[in-house]
Amino acid sequence: MSPRILAATTGRILRQLRHDRRTVALLVVVPAVLLTLVYFMYVDQPTPPGQPTVFDRVALIMLGFFPFIIMFLVTSIAMLRERTTGTLERLLTTPLGKLDLLFGYGIAFGLAGAVQATLASAVAYWVFGLDTAGSIWLVVMIAAVNAVLAVALGLFCSAFARTEFQAVQFMPVVAIPQLLLCGLFVPRGEMAGWLQAVSDVLPLSYAVEALQEVGAHAEPTGTMWRDVGIVAGAAVLALVLAAATLRRRSG
Amino acid sequence: MDDGVVVRDLVVDRGRRRVLQSISCAVPRGQVTGLLGPSGSGKTTLMRAIVGVQTVNSGTVTVLGRPAGAPELRHRVGYLTQAPSVYADLTVRENARYFAALHGRSHAEADRAVTDVGLAEAATQLVGTLSGGQRSRASLACALVGEPELVILDEPTVGQDPVLRADLWARFHEMAAAGTTLLVSSHVMDEAARCDRLLLIRDGRLIADDTPDAVRATTGVDDLEEAFLRLIRASEAGQGHAGEETR
Numbered sequence: 272m273s274p275r276i277l278a279a280t281t282g283r284i285l286r287q288l289r290h291d292r293r294t295v296a297l298l299v300v301v302p303a304v305l306l307t308l309v310y311f312m313y314v315d316q317p318t319p320p321g322q323p324t325v326f327d328r329v330a331l332i333m334l335g336f337f338p339f340i341i342m343f344l345v346t347s348i349a350m351l352r353e354r355t356t357g358t359l360e361r362l363l364t365t366p367l368g369k370l371d372l373l374f375g376y377g378i379a380f381g382l383a384g385a386v387q388a389t390l391a392s393a394v395a396y397w398v399f400g401l402d403t404a405g406s407i408w409l410v411v412m413i414a415a416v417n418a419v420l421a422v423a424l425g426l427f428c429s430a431f432a433r434t435e436f437q438a439v440q441f442m443p444v445v446a447i448p449q450l451l452l453c454g455l456f457v458p459r460g461e462m463a464g465w466l467q468a469v470s471d472v473l474p475l476s477y478a479v480e481a482l483q484e485v486g487a488h489a490e491p492t493g494t495m496w497r498d499v500g501i502v503a504g505a506a507v508l509a510l511v512l513a514a515a516t517l518r519r520r521s522g
Numbered sequence: 523m524d525d526g527v528v529v530r531d532l533v534v535d536r537g538r539r540r541v542l543q544s545i546s547c548a549v550p551r552g553q554v555t556g557l558l559g560p561s562g563s564g565k566t567t568l569m570r571a572i573v574g575v576q577t578v579n580s581g582t583v584t585v586l587g588r589p590a591g592a593p594e595l596r597h598r599v600g601y602l603t604q605a606p607s608v609y610a611d612l613t614v615r616e617n618a619r620y621f622a623a624l625h626g627r628s629h630a631e632a633d634r635a636v637t638d639v640g641l642a643e644a645a646t647q648l649v650g651t652l653s654g655g656q657r658s659r660a661s662l663a664c665a666l667v668g669e670p671e672l673v674i675l676d677e678p679t680v681g682q683d684p685v686l687r688a689d690l691w692a693r694f695h696e697m698a699a700a701g702t703t704l705l706v707s708s709h710v711m712d713e714a715a716r717c718d719r720l721l722l723i724r725d726g727r728l729i730a731d732d733t734p735d736a737v738r739a740t741t742g743v744d745d746l747e748e749a750f751l752r753l754i755r756a757s758e759a760g761q762g763h764a765g766e767e768t769r
Contacts, residue, residue, distance in 0.1 A: 279623035287611045290648065357607030364573050365624045365668075366596045520577045520591065522536055 280375030302391035338384035338418035346425030384418020405485035423509035430516035449475035474505035526703030532581035556717030557707040564726040600670035606661035610650035625668030635667040655681040711747040
């Protein structure tokens, strides 16, 4: 890996994103619109005494999910394009290292995810009065780690798609089971044993637990840091797997 | 050693098809070598093997004294793929500057590479909005920006207007005069006369490896297209009726 090449690659990916104004607008606007929907869905729901409101509970988890889903899609399409337009093969004939490319994507779209999470959190806290015991910046940090995990999974999954049609279909495969089993709909402790076991190996379960820790505790807890570590570790593992899919030679 | 590239008994299968059938040839340093043949003859596969991105069945490819694909060759070899592989959502200049950065070259060198392929006026345009010929030249600028010692160009002049085509060939010869080794593929025979040396392949076999003048002398005709036709007929006759003399 070379810092110069990594920086050039990160800059190149961000420049591509910047030229696509409509994508940038969608990244910024869509989470705010969806949060608005969620707010008005739950605004009249009664809250049991001593518990967070339904909006607080759902919005907090959604803040972690937006960057995950969006960055997974953006990355898998971007990487598929590199493969289909021949730029990937060309890059691999230059002094660029595989990790320069993979970390370039991780940093560039991780940053984009962090910006998206910051704006979405600002709307959730200041427009809709989201209330958490812990700091907004912990929420943004967890969302950014989720974004990096999504980028790593997207880089890996794009190796198994030949077309963009196939690539987008990996989104429900990768994201929906994690959304269903993360504890948002049914608390993880109340699920059947085998579902809990599945939930235990899905990294987003830990991201959601970390967000719930921020919701319930004023100071960052040990559980939260452990969970963030697990999500980051899953991201590194996915990046290593993605590196294994990049072959300099092919038939 | 005087050869930039040495290929020995190279055999490549793609899927179940044998694309290169035991090719041996050499690309001399400091010259423009033309790789000619109809589409589907194996030109691109041979070029990919030289760049080191093609998995090969047997045989060896030596590039600048190293095995093809060796990591230290990555900043010494420039490769232009047949389909322009540049980022459509970046400008011409941004593309050139990115590939320049990969080779440790400056912004100024990137801008000069853009000017050299005649795209100075379009430098701030997104590649996606360019014509096919311009896009292919943008890709060429990215292949040349690192000033590689060996340049592999897969059909660089397709879709270019005649004036630009002449300019590009003049530039290739300037580079060769400065010591660069070039291998340029084409399926148009009228470009053969512009090369210092010719490799003609057909159906994965090497039919000729000579200078244009020598090819004309052997076949007894001045027109290279006609000369190639005779070489092809001769080689086919040789395969069909082993040992039989051909006229």
